[in-house]
Amino acid sequence: MKQFLTTMAGVFAGLTLFLVGVPFLLIVIAAGATRPAPVPGEVVLQLDLRSPLTDQDAQNPFAAFSGGSTSVMSVIEALHRAESDRRVKGLLIRLPEVGMEPGAADEIRLALRRFEAAGKPVIAHSQGLYQSGVVTSTYMVGAAAGEFWMQPGSALQATGLAVEDIFFKRFFDEYRIEPDFEQRKEFKNAVNGYLHSDYTAAHRTAQLSWMNSVYASGLNLAASDREMDPAVLRARLEAGPYSAAQALELKLIDKLGHLHEAKQTLLTAAGDDARLLDLSAYARSIGSLERSGPTIALIEAEGPITTGQNGLSNPLAPSTMIFSDDVAEALYEAAEDDDIKAIVLRVNSPGGSDTASEQILAAVRAAKAADKPVVVSMGTYGASGGYWIASEASAIVAQPTTLTGSIGVYGGKLALGPALAEFGVDMRELGVGGDFAGVYGTGGSFTPAQAAAFSSMMDNVYQEFIIRVARGRNLTPQRVDEIARGRVWTGAQAKSLGLVDEVGGFYQAVDKAKALAGLEGEVRLRRMTPHATPLQALERALGMGSVSVKTLAAAAWVLGDPRAQGMLDTLAAERLRAQHSAAVLAPTPVR
Template identity: 55%
Template sequence: MKQFFLTLLGVFAGLMLFFVVVPFILITVAISSASSSKPATPRNAVLELDLREGLTDQTSANPFAAFGGSGLSVVQVVDVLAQAGDDSSVKALLIRLPEAGMTPAAADEVRQAVRRFRATGKPVIAHSQGFLPVGAVISSYMVGASASELWMQNTSSFQATGFSTEEIFLGRAFDRYGLQPQFEQRYEFKNAVNGYTESDFTPAHREAMTAWMTSIYDGAVANAAQDRKTTPAALRTALEAGPYSAEQALGAKLIDKIGQVEEAEAEALRRAGKGSEIISFGDYASAQGSRDGSGKSAIAIIGGEGAIMTGTGGGADPFGGGSSIQSDDLAEAIYDAIEDKDVKAIVLRVSSPGGSPDASEQILAAVRAAKAAGKPVVVSMGAYAASGGYWISSEASYIVAQPSTLTGSIGVFGGKFVMAEALGRFGVDLRGLSVGGDYADAFSPAEPFSADQRAAFSQSIDRTYDQFIARVSAGRRLPEGRVREIARGRVWTGAQAKALGLVDELGGLHEAIGAARRLAKIPDDESVRFKRFPEPKSPWEALSSVFGVQSEAARALVMLGGIMADPEVQAVTQRVQADRMRREGAVVLADRPLG
């Protein structure tokens, strides 16, 4: 009887989902599609770009991603600002700046897009409600400095006096409670595990972080100084003498005007001309769609963002924005581009701190296949292309990175936590059993590595490290000895990596497309099309990716209503990636100091 009522409840939930929720979603999508086909841009428009909610690197191909909170992406901002620059209806741009820091590489790319927009002769007004000392606030100021005018609210504080970041070290706490981390890392700069094993920065950790932070800070100050028409030394002196009130910042020539956002909007509308209106960036982007271009030759645009894992994302949450690179999916997208006769070159956008070496190698094999097919592959690096993110980039035909991209981290780590003693202090006994060889229980949390197990595991870490070095050496045409010197797990900024020969050019997606044209020998005066792989999913395809084959759809609909609302399921899905990657034994994952 209990099972009968549970089944009845499940059927009711499924019917509600099928007849209420799904139609609502599809009607919403249909209305959105219909409205986007109508002219939505007024004759005189001020485009408003709000950066306060943050940016992902890439736009999800999932039509329901917006329901999961996915907002604007860096790639979308670059694309839409290029369209707005060419659109005679768009007369001006208004930017709402975040109070805290921005991801430095994202700020680099947004600044470049703003400068290209200004080059069309259209004004840009940026408005800030303060610059707070949180994260890379100097990057937020750099974006504001790229505007024609930088405004700040009268009550706001200007506290962009430098750049800081923090690390949490659990070494002493683990010692206190008997939790034993056992890790191998190659080498001293591979700092991803230091938070578990140390109580402070090691000399190597401190050296590497100070170096890349200084590179980002110096670059942002230099860019802002260029846009503010002053010298880097003068701007640095003014910044570091803060913090300031809005009036003091104006007196120090760090901003141009003081006013409420409504006043900045009024000024932008005045600049745009009589009868002008403000249009949100999202609405304008929906109306315009992506730039597809025209012409016989095509350049494929393929993106991957997040940790690199084996498998496919076919069963992922249909309402999520996607936060991982599934090796089957990304490799398949590259092979699809190879088979497309119109595609002459591939631009691979990578924003990843790394992940599984096996997944990374699967993607790199597809990159090799593209090159063997005569289709050059240009990597455009986003916020991160480190460790496994650099592995998949290493043999590309050409690599473009932002000056503030965090890349390199050519190294490996792996290990386990021994928890038996810690659990024993709470009256919990952890015991293990195994059959087979001595290595069968090597990763058991019940016991430390034996000497033989540690030696075998160390050899596997060395093997993966040697493979990584070999790929970088072949791809970058550098002697292995030189790669070992500059590797050792160290994170570099794009600017540093270019000097070391790890990247070819500083810039973003715009520069990467230009490089792809050159390598494919497409004449400058010839139009090209952009083809995106994988192709964006339709609403039904997105739902089918969860529901499975059609014969299983009804059953999935019945179950989905209860499953999606289950807080335990939601919590488990958040832990799956981390747990799975720990089980890999050896991963090529960089620390993510900018979060």
Template identity: 55%
Template sequence: MKQFFLTVLGVFTGLILFVVVLPIVLIVGAAASAKEPATPANAVLELDLREGLTDQAPTNPFAAFGGSGLSVIQIVDTLAQAEKDSHVKVLLIRLPEAGISPASADEIRQAVRRFRASGKPVIAHSQGFQPVGTVISSYMVGASASELWMQNTASFQATGFSADSIFLGRAFDRYGVRAEFEQRYEYKNAVNEYTQSDYTGPHREAMTAWMTSIYDSAIANAAFDRKVTAAALKTTIEAGPYSAPQALSLKLIDKIGQVEEAEAEAKRRAGNGADILEFGDYASSKGERQGSGRDAIAIVGGEGAIVTGTGGGGAFGGGSSIRSDDTAEAIYDAIEDKSVKAIVFRVSSPGGSPEASEQILAAVRAAKAAGKPVVVSMGDYAASGGYWISSEANWIVAQPSTLTGSIGVFGGKFVVSEALGRFGVDLRGLSIGGDYADAFAPSQSFTTTQRAAFSASMDRTYEEFVQRVSTGRRLPIARVREIARGRVWTGAQGKTLGLVDQLGGLTEAIGKARELANIPADTSVRFKRFPTPQSPWEALSAAFGVQSEAAQALVTLGGVMSDPQTRAVLNRVEMERMRGQGASVLADQPL
């Protein structure tokens, strides 16, 4: 009977695949397989940063249906290839009016500077800098260009950096919700939004410190690129806001003009017959950097909240996450690959499950034991659980504005019985077994013994975290406890504390991996990505179940989608960031 229902379900699934999904896939495949025009002899590569960025491209091909956009790693890879492409003469950047994630801005700025160092000009155009988010980071990227343009009606309002936090403490009190949480320790601020009505002293201290670090770093970088002193630029910026003509007179920008005028200037510089080439199209035609040579460096990616299990994200998009089974397996696959001499582990995560984090860290240890050095490259975040999985790497590289550390733990529950009772809803619980069986029931508060047991478990997790940092960073446990306590640091701050070894991005991490693997600088090296991106048909089979006969039959048509351009089109995506629910080594995400 069970097999009968499985067969029926398989046939039904097959019909859905054939009638709904297959036409979509074939249309996308046909569009991708159509011959793309060759790169113009004189091309202006246009990078539009206004649509949002992820840190890494997804491995699920159907994530493309969840949005569109570029990843920071894709931008770095593509600009590295464009540097050496004789057809690409100029880079044109469209800047967002609001902020860019600071660490992403750091990495893009570095890539732009490398592109300029190849002798090719960069023009950046802005339709205004609005006081939203880390807009100073957007200005920093613009300042790295050869010329920074701004629209005539636009305003220059990048006068600082602000952040807001929502506190639910008074609302919970009013409506009878009790937030019963434990935190280790006072800087583990993710709990405060549930229990407080304002910043605590440590919360305000920590946020002010990392915000100041990010702001000062952006000002210093922009001043360096604009060839002025940081103090002078800071004074000018903070006296704003300004109109476009005022910004021009103060030398905050170089020219005033419409984007069409900037495009025309870029084409003029590119030469006769120049044309605009969209960044996504060029990136798709080039694909990821592969490199060459006998030796390989593995690049293992991980973005989002850290959770146990497999298969992060939905079949057709959805949030990204670091699944411990998948990520650990990717590292073990790199260990078993004889051509791989070192591993670069790209981490962009605010944390998550301590159990999932430990599983991934065990794989990092295994790589080191196998003689394959591991270099962590931190993206926007590598905090809490994100730092746990990084802590025992051979080397840690972070951007100055990466948010890291947050060595601490929190957990708890919401008791909602009183709140529901006000609406005539009665929540009652039953349990059998030991006293702790209903410890996390939302119908009642922790008992004294339950609270003590839960508090002890928080202490154990915190001590385990501290021990891993102490071992990995070769710091005395007392010193780790001193700089931990749940506090978030920037990469620049973390370097002075010994939590980070080097400031930089993926390029610098790859350079260090070569060094640790004793690969000479003049020797070519290949790059291997783990986990391997799924084909569309593998994703379909995983989504609908491998027991489906119809799905398996359709998988045989996978040759239709074997073209690499098809995969590249499907991999262009913008993923939502995911914050795990109930995770206990998770940092607050203030950006």
């Protein structure tokens, strides 16, 4: 008995330490991490693009403890401030060895061009570019720098763009798995891998269309920045791969040199007392966004779109979901604030739930009704549900390589019953009420009545999407249907079709918002993106509704158990999969 009580006392003490001590420690660390440090005199900024790159900062205060990432928004904001900061004398960029998301590369390229236009030198250093995904986008960022260096002995393999898709039909046929899906329409290819063993004609056409547009855009911008004929640059790159020495000889880069030499070159030009400073440290020292003039709200949304609030995802990891309650509330708050004159909604999403997308769109309408122009700035993608929430904005600004459109819908299920029966596992279902009550059961395919009802539902969602786009873009429903049907367009293509208003980056969207609101001169950008405080994050982590799972899983995560991380990520994913009505989701772009 004594031993039992001693053991229980130890368990209680351990849980108390975790539930009280760990949260307290994390809050203290998080608070300390946000305290800005002064810029140490004259500096050369250093930006390492080899770390994970998201479009926006994480929406919880403990993201750094999961390894962290660099956000495109934080990079361009810091460089924008550095343009006019006399202490900043130059910039060193370390390029990744693989491809970057095209929209992210476009945004960073624009920031580099503005930085150099302010008279500040930029060196991009590469330890090799290797053929993988959209490596041309990485080359484009390097080409935007005043000097493009490569390490001696490295390789330049930017010869093109390729994607690879997996098709499961023959596997499903072999094991009697029955995919039962509806698509609206032929170009909505998110589930083609379940239904076919190769690209359909529509799938192939749509895929090659956006790939050619993304590839050509990157090449043309790189050629412009390097003052080369686009046809010449394309021919030289596609004839590769090359060693770094060969790339220099062909004028594809500017200089061979090691990283230390590139650093010393910039520091020497900056002055004897200049120091290297990481761009993230500089960003913390200057705070966030502009601080004077009329106010424009900035609301950010990144990831698949789902209903509800940000409460199911791992509170110790970056949020990768758009929760409709949170974003809609931020839009309503901005609409009701008399100091807010316009709103910029930054969207980086492949889509998600149609009902969640409609909730956010309703808030966009409310902001416009309150005489607050809403300008959408699209990142790497603003497709399907991501386009739904943008469709009735006052204006849409997209990068030339943004993947957008995908105006369509799909839904369905995988019937696993026949496959499991082969292994002696029988699925049985009981139900009361209408035939549709068991429509999502995985024991078998849709009945004829269920299939007809489900098909009608898909038609309704598609038509509702068409109506919103037609209303928002001042097009007829017939014209929208012609350019929709599930097609994915790039921003450059979408501009010519009337689906976006301007091709450009975040600060072009800010300028558009200023113009629509009748503002001149400097403006203050107030970030109103939903973010959890340290206490809110912990309340969600240890909430009454899921205390046992989340407490133990978070404890295991802190102790380094990868299974717990997987469990928490699965909880977030299941939230989206549980919405059976319809999915307006586009394929995630390649890197």
